[in-house]
Amino acid sequence: MPAEVLQEAASEMLDWHGSGMSVMEMSHRGKEFMSIRDQAEADLRELLAIPEHFKVLFMQGGGLAENAIVPLNLSRGAAADFVVTGSWSKKSAAEAQKYCRVHEAASNTSDNHTCLPDPGHWQLNSDAQYVHICGNETINGVEFHELPDLKSLGSDAPLVVDFSSHVASRPVDWSRVGLAFGGAQKNLGPAGLTLVVVREDLLGRSMSVCPSAFDYATVATHQSMYNTPPTYAIYVAGLTFQWLKRQGGVAEMERRNVAKAALLYGFIDGSDFYVNKVAKDCRSRMNVPFFLRDETRNDAFLTGAKARGLLQLKGHKSVGGMRASIYNAMPMEGVQALVDYMRDFEHSQA
Amino acid sequence: MPAEVLQEAASEMLDWHGSGMSVMEMSHRGKEFMSIRDQAEADLRELLAIPEHFKVLFMQGGGLAENAIVPLNLSRGAAADFVVTGSWSKKSAAEAQKYCRVHEAASNTSDNHTCLPDPGHWQLNSDAQYVHICGNETINGVEFHELPDLKSLGSDAPLVVDFSSHVASRPVDWSRVGLAFGGAQKNLGPAGLTLVVVREDLLGRSMSVCPSAFDYATVATHQSMYNTPPTYAIYVAGLTFQWLKRQGGVAEMERRNVAKAALLYGFIDGSDFYVNKVAKDCRSRMNVPFFLRDETRNDAFLTGAKARGLLQLKGHKSVGGMRASIYNAMPMEGVQALVDYMRDFEHSQA
Structure with a gap:
């Protein structure tokens, strides 16, 4: 999280804006907290350019709870289409089976989750009450860089986007979205807050x-x-929204995230020592899985990284290898430090 | 909330125990946060003397979400008994109807929620998978001072206690409990955390x-x-648990809460100007509803109270009158200040 946000939270901990109260002590229906909530929603609406006919909901339970809450709210107990692109969308589809028929409209499983299935070939079903995608698969490193236009694919079903892991890292084309949900902990603030942005007619x-x-x-x-x-x-998410606005908003975040990702992927692609297996047009800007071609060097790589303060680089156990998570709060300098280390490590192994 | 807890949280906001991280930045599976979680559970178990064969769960959604989550977990879609003693238990029973048959085993509705129905007269049903009570009704000011012993009433069903509003204000007799749940925001810390303590066999x-x-x-x-x-x-709930231990634990909290309640009820009962309508043996130690016998003076009472810094005294709209909430964090001095004001106001109106 941005240090500025943490400093602000610490300085206001005992007395928010002269109210004599901590935010933690406020009645959630009191005028002080209502003003915090209203400002947070207004800032989020501005940041993500959320249209008037969408509701912003502050909920609890995270993305995993939404895997049940979405079909409970939208499936009507009938059916839904799922596009399986990695671990998270697979989990979402499995949970939805408690509430409705689940159609796998498309999947990249046979490609080992390293590409995105072409929307032109999705098998959309007429009984589906919605079509679910995961905007960014953190474990597999696959991201939708453009949301599918279901109308042009002949479907009137609303698109549901799990944007947990890339919300506020890029603009959202709301004209293609029915509902977007996400835990706030990756890009927007502390754990324990779930954002849901839903079109009113749903x-x-x-x-x-x-x-x-x-x-x-x-x-x-x-x-x-x-x-x-x-x-x-x-409250803390609201402070983060204000920080994001001071940085230049989501467009500026996208610019930085594009540059950060270009640096890291460019280095990996130019190397014979490291490899990323994801198709170039759908590589995640948030999570970059990569492998050492000689995997016997994995432990040495991680040990050396830790010595330079580069932490949490081990890939998810279901995938192996390495993974760099470069969310909004990660500055370009952090990515440069990783690339410098990767180059030095490669040379040290020559 | 205790000022000590807020000060500690503020001072550790940017760097928890030399980790270089805010608690908000920690991976929830990392060793730092795991140690915070483990300590919080251990302290809570010690404070409430929770036996080994109960699990402590840290969840989300508050008491209102648990109104659905409890029957989803315990009712088996069959039936459950509810003892209706006020607004909260009524809400719990209504929500459970989505999942199972709901029997009203007892109710104080005909007494306008001013007493507790005698357990000896509860109509417990053999198909009930559990018996639900609300330990303390915040709006009506009715509290169970002793948990019912369902076995002695001929029932093997587990007792479910909503202890949202009086958890940690008094010891719990776990031998009579199957499951207890509560939002943490009243006595234990910030909103957004729900405690569930559940017997393993359930x-x-x-x-x-x-x-x-x-x-x-x-x-x-x-x-x-x-x-x-x-x-x-x-994390903040954990700091509160440690504060409670430093105060002398739940037994000391009970002693203080008994004294605070005795002062306020004693004054009201000795007055012809104010009245509390709840039967003496089940008056809440947390929430004290009271009325001015001449209700035309209500606005003047509230205005005068506000001038002395005595806030949030207006009763819930469903009940009217006044309500003083005197949770754990309210010191005896706060109750004394209220009694002093009530006496002064009465004299000013003579």
Whole structure:
């Protein structure tokens, strides 16, 4: 997280704006917290250019809970289409089977999750109440750089995007989206806050077994105050939104993220020592999995990295190799330090 | 919240224990956060004397979400008994109807929620998978001072206690409890954290439509890490647990809460100007609703209170009158200040 945001939170911990209260002590229905919530929503709407006919919901449970909450709200117990592109979309599809028929409209499984299936070849089903994609697969390093235009594919179903791991890293084309959801912990703030941005006409379709606290229509009617919201997490996310605006907003974040990713992928592609296996047109700007061609050197690579303060580079156990996560808060200097180390390590092994 | 807890949180915001990281930046699976989580659980177990055969779960969604999550996990789609003693238990019973048959085993509705129905007269049903009570009704000011012993009433069903609003204000007799749940925001820390304490033999009964993220068995198996937990809220709750231990633990909290309640109820009962309508043996130590006998003076009372810095005294709209909430963090001096004001106001109106 940005140091500026943490400093601001620390300095206001005992007394928010002269109120004599910590944000943690505020009644969530009091005017102080309402102003924090309203400002956070306004800033998020501005940052992501969210149109008026979408509701912004502050919820709890993270992306994994939304894997159930989305079909509870949208599937009508009928069916939904899933595009499987990696670990997260696979999990989402598995959870949805509790509530509706799940069609695998497309999958990159036979390509070992290293490319995106061409939307032109997706098998969209007429009974599907929505089409689910994961915008960015953190484990496999695959990202949609353009959202599919379902209308042009002959479908009227709303597109549901899990944007947990790349929200606020790039603009969103809301004209193609019905609902987007994501845990806030990757790019937007602390764990414990889930964002849901949903087109108004999709409210009111929930199944009878949907818990009231997770019924989008109920949450929207109560301005995310039906149950006590995660007040402090909303506050810190709000500080992060303001930081993002000071940085130049999401367009500037995208510019930086493009440059960071270009540096790292460019180095890997120019090397015979490292390799990234993902097709170039769908490589993630957030999560860069890579492998040493000689995997017997993996331990030495990680040990040397740690000695330079480069942490959390081990790939997910389901994939192996290495993975660099370069979310919004990672500066270009951090990516440069990684590339410098990778070059030095390669030379040290010659 | 205790000022000491807020000061500690502020001072550690940018660097937790020399780790170079904020708690908000920690991976929830990293050793630093795991140590925070483990310490929080150990301290809570010590404070509440939770036996080994109960699991402690750190969840999200608050008490209102648990109104659905409990029947999803325990009702087996069959039936459950509810003891209706006020607004919260009524809400719990209504939500459970989405998942199972709901029996009203007892109710104080005809007494306008001013007493507790005698357990000896509860109509417990043999098909009930559990019996639900709300330990403390915040709006009506009614509290169970002793948990019912269902075995002695001829029932083998587990007792489910919503202890949201009086957790850590008094000891818990776990021999009478199957499951206790509560949002942390009243007595234990910030909003966004839900505590569930559940007897191990009650795990693994969830309905097929229970979201995985809210399946107690799944949450228990993953040590509350199946989905990303509300890390910062767990950390702050942990600081509060340590503060409670320094104060002398839950027994000392109970002693203070008994004294605070005795002062306020004693004053009200000795006055002809104010009245509390709840039966003496079940008056809440946390929430004290009271009325001015001449309700035309209500606005003047609230205005005068505000001038002395006594805030949030207006009763809930469903009940009217006044309500003083005197949770753990409210010191005796705060209650004394209220009593002093109430006496002065009465004299000013003579």
